[in-house]
Every structure is written in structure tokens, then in C-alpha cells.
Amino acid sequence: MKILILDAGWPQTAYLIAELAAARFEVVRASPSPPDHIGLGHYCRHVQAPEDFNTAFLQSLLAQESADIVLPISEEILARLWELPAGITQRVYPSTTQYQRNVLLDRHEMYRMAETADVRVPAMLDLCDDDAALEEAASRFGYPMVLRGTAGLGGSQVRIVQHRFEAIKQLRDLRTVSPGIPFAQQLIEGQRCLFGALLAGGRIVSSFSQTTIEAFNPPTGPSIRVREIESERLNAYGERLFARLGWDGLACAEFIRDATGEFHFMEINPRPWAAISAAHECDVPLMRDFSAQLAGQTPPLRRRVSADREVILFPQYIATRLMTRRVQDLPQVLRCLAGGPWSKPRLMFHFARMLWWQV
Numbered sequence: 001m002k003i004l005i006l007d008a009g010w011p012q013t014a015y016l017i018a019e020l021a022a023a024r025f026e027v028v029r030a031s032p033s034p035p036d037h038i039g040l041g042h043y044c045r046h047v048q049a050p051e052d053f054n055t056a057f058l059q060s061l062l063a064q065e066s067a068d069i070v071l072p073i074s075e076e077i078l079a080r081l082w083e084l085p086a087g088i089t090q091r092v093y094p095s096t097t098q099y100q101r102n103v104l105l106d107r108h109e110m111y112r113m114a115e116t117a118d119v120r121v122p123a124m125l126d127l128c129d130d131d132a133a134l135e136e137a138a139s140r141f142g143y144p145m146v147l148r149g150t151a152g153l154g155g156s157q158v159r160i161v162q163h164r165f166e167a168i169k170q171l172r173d174l175r176t177v178s179p180g181i182p183f184a185q186q187l188i189e190g191q192r193c194l195f196g197a198l199l200a201g202g203r204i205v206s207s208f209s210q211t212t213i214e215a216f217n218p219p220t221g222p223s224i225r226v227r228e229i230e231s232e233r234l235n236a237y238g239e240r241l242f243a244r245l246g247w248d249g250l251a252c253a254e255f256i257r258d259a260t261g262e263f264h265f266m267e268i269n270p271r272p273w274a275a276i277s278a279a280h281e282c283d284v285p286l287m288r289d290f291s292a293q294l295a296g297q298t299p300p301l302r303r304r305v306s307a308d309r310e311v312i313l314f315p316q317y318i319a320t321r322l323m324t325r326r327v328q329d330l331p332q333v334l335r336c337l338a339g340g341p342w343s344k345p346r347l348m349f350h351f352a353r354m355l356w357w358q359v
Helices: 012-024 057-063 073-082 098-105 107-116 131-142 166-177 232-245 277-281 287-296 315-322 330-338 343-356
Strands: 003-005 026-031 045-048 069-072 124-126 145-147 158-161 183-185 191-200 202-213 225-230 249-258 264-269 311-314
Touching: 003 012, 003 057, 012 026, 012 277, 012 343, 026 202, 026 225, 045 166, 045 183, 069 073, 073 098, 073 249, 098 107, 107 264, 124 131, 131 166, 131 183, 145 166, 158 166, 191 225, 191 287, 202 232, 202 277, 202 311, 225 277, 232 249, 232 264, 249 287, 264 315, 277 311, 311 330, 315 330, 315 343
Parallel strands: 003 026, 003 069, 026 045
Antiparallel strands: 124 183, 145 158, 145 183, 191 202, 191 249, 202 225, 225 311, 249 264
């Protein structure tokens, strides 16, 4: 069975590719990243892709590769595929309805879905007018507050503003990139938490929850240190959200947990998330089970008791230390290295090559 991975170049994709290869898939990886024939090339064939995965490239690639499954690994690539004629995207996984596309493409629709699922969301206000709407938002939410575009990847359309002049500047910037009308949100102070799951028709097959201890480019950047958590309330929110969305495959929902313990919904990411390898270290092999699901098998039901484990993500944690030239965190770096996929030497070579380019 042949699977075509449309990859934005994230570390978690390499882990997934290795699992798919172990499940006997023929894997083709299309990515703007340079090819790695010795490392990741052991698990897949590389196709060089443009940074924007433009329409002409996607149409040509889908026709040439004739894959059994086409798996996009970012929201932007997924949105590009949705713009193509249905006749050439029949193999894209998962198959989606117009309702699902509306929810994932527009933050307003996403928050409306959350509200109908009885999930707590931050108060928000559309910013239709530069001056009057901002003044009303500041009056309702105070500073600091959040300004958001209606799309965005990895927090790229999220701005936390401290005062009026910063808000005016950031709103002007958001208007140039947001597909819809930007909006203001009440800033919820607290811990970033995530409910991640493998899903079948919106039903939870297996799940993993975490809280962020450290992120790169906080507060909205990807996590590099996380802690396993267990919360009945978070589980219930995640189950209700994904049941309403009806999603297949891997996805996560992000929340902020406030001082009272309440979870406030932020967004859904319909893909493997940055810290998904932490689930494997905590005995919830989501990517392995996903590979089995794609192969038409029924993944085993997994029951676990939370051990409250902390996971330092490899290679993301080391990459940030190399970029920031912080060398005083040697104990954490050693713990991160201990969590590397040493049983897969070619994958370790791939990550070492990635880190070399960070130096």
C-alpha cells in the first residue's frame, strides 16, 4: 500500500514516517526540506516540493504518484487540497464534509461548534472597525488581550497586545493575513493543555493529554517540554468536540486551564501535533496505532493510569538550545537525548543532521 505524505518539514512527521514504514507502507514524502537519503530516506522516497505547495505542483504530484492514501500534515496544505477538483483528491485522508471544512478554516465557526458542544470558550468580539471596535474590546476585556485572525498555523495569527498602540499596529498586520474579519478575545491566564487523540468517525480510539512546561517562542509557540496529565473534564471536552466534528485520524484540541481548574478551548489542529512523540514515551503509541488504522486494522483499546511523567521532546528541545546558544541546561539536554529513538539508528541520523544545521 502506497502512502503520499505532504510534509511541512516538522520533526513529528519523521516519527510518523518511520511508523508507517514499519507497518509495511510504501512511503513517499513530498517536502520543501532537503532530501535525506541516508537517514529519513531509509523509510521513504523524497519528492522536492515548493514551500507553498501550490495548486500546479499538487495536481501534478497527485497524478504522478497514484498513491492509495494522500496524507497532508499541515492545515495550510489541507486547505490547498480542498481547493482542488474533487476528482483528483479522492485519496486524500481523511475524507471531509463541507461542515468539517468550514469549522477548520474559520475560527468563528470553530468556536460556534465548541459552544454547541457545551465547551467553554473565551469571550470574543469581531473587530469590524479599527477604532470603535478596539475601544469596545478594550473596555470589555482590558489589557492585555488577544487579537486573532480567522486562520493561521502554530499561532501565526495570534497576537497578545499590552496596550492600545500595540493593538492598533497588530490589528493592521492581522488584516493583511486573516481571510476573515479579525477578532479580539479575552486573555485567559493559565496553563496550556492539550487533548490529543486517534479518532474514527469522531469516536475516541485512544487519547493522550498533556500540559506545556516550556515552549519555543512562548506563549503560542510549539511545546518542547510537556507533562502527562489526566483530567475527566478535559477528556469530556475533547470527546464532545471531536464527536461534533466527526473527525478521522490524528488530531488535537488545545485549551488554557485557568486558576480555578476550568479549561477554555483555543483551537483544533487536525494533524499530528508537535509533542505527539511524548504520548509514545508515556505508553500511548498513537502514531503506531494510526498506521494500523490506515492499513485497515483495528488498533487495540489502550487503558492506562497517568504517571504524571515529564517528557523533554527530542529533537525540538536541543534545537532550541542550539538556536539560543543556551548551554547551561546540560541535565535537561541529557534527558532529552535519552528519549531519542535510539532503536531506529537511521531516524537518529536524520535528527542529528537536522540539529547540525542549527549550529
